[in-house]
Amino acid sequence: MFRQIFVNLPIKDMARSQAFFKSLDLTFNPQFTNEQGACLEVGENIFAMLLVEPFFQGFTKLPISDAKKATEVLIALSVDSRAQVDEVVGKAVAAGATTPNAPMDHGFMYQHGFADLDGHQWEVFWMDMSAAPAQM
Numbered sequence: 646m647f648r649q650i651f652v653n654l655p656i657k658d659m660a661r662s663q664a665f666f667k668s669l670d671l672t673f674n675p676q677f678t679n680e681q682g683a684c685l686e687v688g689e690n691i692f693a694m695l696l697v698e699p700f701f702q703g704f705t706k707l708p709i710s711d712a713k714k715a716t717e718v719l720i721a722l723s724v725d726s727r728a729q730v731d732e733v734v735g736k737a738v739a740a741g742a743t744t745p746n747a748p749m750d751h752g753f754m755y756q757h758g759f760a761d762l763d764g765h766q767w768e769v770f771w772m773d774m775s776a777a778p779a780q781m
Contacts, residue, residue: 649690652720655701655709656763659683662695663764669733682698687722712764721768727755733769734759753777
């Protein structure tokens with residue numbers, strides 16, 4: 646198994662993106678943060694590298710997708726309760742995010758999400774594993 650995950654996301658404005666994620670009570674690892682990239686600490690061993698577009702482009706020969714026009718990835722984050730789902734999404738919206746979908750209640754799982762300032766979609770969910778169906 647792998648030990649850590651680093652999701653690399655292209656961003657347009659470093660200061661704006663850092664302010665947005667700090668408003669969600671998230672922190673950045675200063676050892677891996679500068680004007681080109683910022684290491685967002687999402688959870689234990691879970692990181693998102695926010696890379697300004699010209700720097701991000703240096704890692705790929707393909708064009709950078711515009712997350713406001715096409716879905717590139719859905720980043721799903723689990724939390725401890727249904728209330729925490731709403732709390733996180735509420736903070737994101739207050740900081741300028743949009744909600745591309747309405748909340749969804751599946752009984753054993755509750756989810757809602759937001760699109761950050763660059764359009765990346767973050768799905769926040771709570772799940773009761775003991776009530777989950779045997780197969781999905």
